[in-house]
Amino acid sequence: MAGTIETLVEAIVGMREKEALENAQALLDAGVDPLQLIEASRRAVEEIGERFEKGEYFLPELMLAGEMVKRISEMVKDRITSESPEKRLGKVVIGTVKGDIHDIGKNIVSFLLDANGFEVVDLGVDVPAERFVEAVRELEPQVVGMSCLLTLAYEPMKETVRALEEAGLRERVKIMIGGAATDDRIRAYTGADAWGKDAAAAVSLARGWVGG
Amino acid sequence: MVAEGRRELSADEKYEERFKAWMSPANVQFASAEAEKAYKERVQLIKDAVELKKPRRIPVCPNIGFFPANYAGITAQEAMYDYQKLGMAWKKYHEDFQPDCLASCLLATPGRVFDILDYRLYRWPGHGTPPNTPYQCVEGEYMLEDEYDALIRDPSAYWMRCYLPRVFGALEGWKNLAPLTDLVEMAFAGAFMVPIGMPEVQRSFEALLEAGRAAVEWIQAAGAIDAEVMGTYGVPSLIGGFSKAPFDTLGDTLRGTKGIMLDVYRRPGKLLKAMEKLVPIMVEMGVRTATMAGHPMVFIPLHKGADGFLSRNDFAKFYWPTLKEVLLGLTAEGLVPLVFVEGSYNQRLDFLADPDLPQGRIVWMFDQTDMVKVKEVLGGGACFAGNVPVALLKAGTPSEVHAYVRDLIEKVGQDGGFILTTGGVVDEAEPDNFRAMIEAGKEYGA
Incomplete structure (x- = not known):
């Protein structure tokens, strides 16, 4: 039937x-x-x-x-002949920062952002600051998401924010961080704009910034 | 059936025996009478907390990862490979901070052993991660979805012939081996030996021998460091043996997160059956490792049943029943499960207060769970520990740490049955913040 x-x-x-x-x-x-x-x-x-x-x-x-x-x-x-250009709310570049290879949390955030109408560019795990910088320069996202599980990823997060500043790109993006060992204090420490407790929070943050 | 001649000890009698052994550790030579006294006093503080009494003061037992390495200025890589530096760093940590429990340097693990075995389940400093990051698990589906029946039929054979060849590069040849249970008659035994003659299997055993030698070198060096620290500073280890929740055994390193979460929908019956099969194996692991260590506590880190991972219903159906069986199996042997509740359990704390679990025989260590709620739900029934956030230790100030500890102790530590610890495993912290935690713990916990 x-x-x-x-x-x-x-x-x-x-x-x-x-x-x-x-x-x-x-x-x-x-x-x-x-x-x-x-x-x-x-x-x-x-x-x-x-x-x-x-x-x-x-x-x-x-x-x-x-x-x-x-x-x-x-x-x-195989049956789709023409790509219908999807209208997207905005673009998010996301990745697990250098030194950290955990990807479950990041993948869930990507999945939910995508489901909520964002174009998500996932840079993967163990992403060095330069790759974030490159991606922001080339792809011009509105939002950057950094994920980590380990406390040792605090420094790489901070370095990534600094690298975006040095490249003159910091003002063009909103930066959110998330992961088990993060909180608002770590948000301040790294210089990110916001911190999300879970994947749902990441979606609200992105929505709030992009005005979806 | 009555056992031959000797009466089996009761769980409580076994419990007392195990604490007696812990109180007088065979492998530790105390540097002074004071160190020995301090050691015994600290064991008593923990025993009182486990038994829900009010200890003389609250024990301060941070959960330590690679912090001693960072603090002493060596890399995680050096801690995993250079036992002299390992010893220097771990001794310095105890000398400078005087915690109430040993930070065992065994947790740094021997890098060389894993190099030899080509352990593919992890990356570690210098071997896939930068020199200063701790080792990390590589998520994957190491057990395939159609392998449940093989696992359920014979877990050991499954481990040997399917799982180990995937996670250890050096043991790839083991996929050719026959199950050891083939060895029942002379006429079968010849055939059993044939695969062992294959070049790749021969190489695997050579690697295994080499890894074994490296492991002995490590345990001699690292075991001596731990023993010296215990004997010098009078600090007992909080961890004796280890075990896992069956759902995590399958979900962490066999099926992987995605695999096991899909199994909840796609093959719930097989998942439940496999976990049942793992219960006695997890109990035996806990009993054996704790008995070998002469220690009553069995460390069990909980992962994939936390808030946000599973619904309450799925937690009740898939996660909790076999974990509970493991806990009961361990307490029946007089052991004290030291359960590290990672993430948060705000939505399922009531499960932990299960009336079937013996009172005063379990320690629950919390990470991000609301500690006031913990006390409401578990207080008077089980010892609980928590939860100075690692983020605070890294990015806070000493006065903030001090205030956190005071507040925590005021709210949940007044009636006994409480141990002060960190929320997560500490790899990195500002030394002044760390010191503030220890000092505040000793000051307000008195």
């Missing part, structure tokens, strides 16, 4: 993976515009992000949502 775009959104949001994927395939086979499936995924992830922010959804839900969306994109990939 083929569902509708609405039932697809519900299945994704309801974490019914098998149903969601079957539904998506059936819609595609019935000749529904693949872009509508992409739009359905986007709407579902937005709702999932909201539930995460409200404390109703947690990591299993975010991870499963990511998997479902990835599979749906793979399904429609």
Whole structure:
């Protein structure tokens, strides 16, 4: 039984993976515009992000949502002929700072920012200050996000802010930091503009700055 | 069935025996009568806190990582490779700060052993991370999603033939080995030995022998440093053995965060079964390592069940039941689980107050959980410890640290059953702030 775009959104949001994927395939086979499936995924992830922010959804839900969306994109990939330029709220450059290779927190923040309409450029882990500087110069994001798990990443965060200052780019971006060992005191120490307690906070900060 | 002749000791009797052993450590030679007295007094402070009594003063036991290296001006890399520098730094830390517990230099771990084994699960200073960062785990799916049945059938064989060849480059050849349980008859034993003759397996055993020699070199040097520190400054170690919550055993370094979180939805039955299988293994690890150390405490760091990771429902279904079984298994042996509750547990503190857990036999160490709430929920039932933030120790001022400690002790430390510690593992701190924490702890905890 083929569902509708609405039932697809519900299945994704309801974490019914098998149903969601079957539904998506059936819609595609019935000749529904693949872009509508992409739009359905986007709407579902937005709702999932909201539930995460409200404390109703947690990591299993975010991870499963990511998997479902990835599979749906793979399904429609070959059928999309023209890229429809997506309207994005703004651009965020994000990375785990030098010396720190933890990426789970950063990935969750990227996922939620993306779900909330931001273009996210993820520089990965162990990112030296120069790479942040380069990315800001070339990509002109409105927001830079720095992640860390370790206390030893405080200095690299501070250095990155300083490097942006020295490159004359500091005024062009808002900088947010996050990670288990950060707090507002570390925000002040590093010279960042804001600190986020969790991934939901990162989204509100970015929204607040970009006016989405 | 009655055991042959000897009556099995009760959990409480075993507990007393273990504390007795800890009070008089076989491997420590005290430098003076004062040092020995200080050691015994400190053990008593901790014992009183565990038993929810009001100790003579609150023990100040910071949770230490690479801070002694930073403080003494050596790199993390040097601490992992140069045992002379390791000893200099760790002794200096105890000499200068006089904490109530040992910061064991064993936690710096032997870099050379991992070089030889090509440990791929971690990066460490000089081996994938800068010289001054601590070692870090490389997140990954080291156990594949379709391997649950193999793990459940025979965890040891799974570890040996699937997991170890992936996480140790030098042991890649072990994927060719047969399970040791093949060795039951002469007619089977010849075939079992054949893969061991393969060049890559031969090389793996050579590497293992070399790593073993390096490990002995390390334990002789580092063990002597710890023993000397304990004997000189009269500080007991807070950690004896170690164990883990089964969900973390699977989630941290086998399936990885993403893997295990997907398993919660995709294969909950197998996940639960695998964790059940790990319970006795985790209990045995805790009992054995603590017994070897002659120490009652078993350190258990908690990771993936914290607020924000799992819903309360999933915590109740997937995380807590097998952790609880591990805790019960350890306390039944007279051991004291020292549970490091990383992150925050504000939304699930009530689980920790489970009435099935024995009173006064567990220590919960908190990181970012609201300590006032902790006292409300756990006070009088279990000892709790916390939680001077590492961010404060790095970026605060001595007077702020002082004020934090005073406030904490006033709010939660007045009725006993409390140990002062840091929220996280300290790798880096301003020395003056660190000193302020120790001094304030001793001043207000009296």
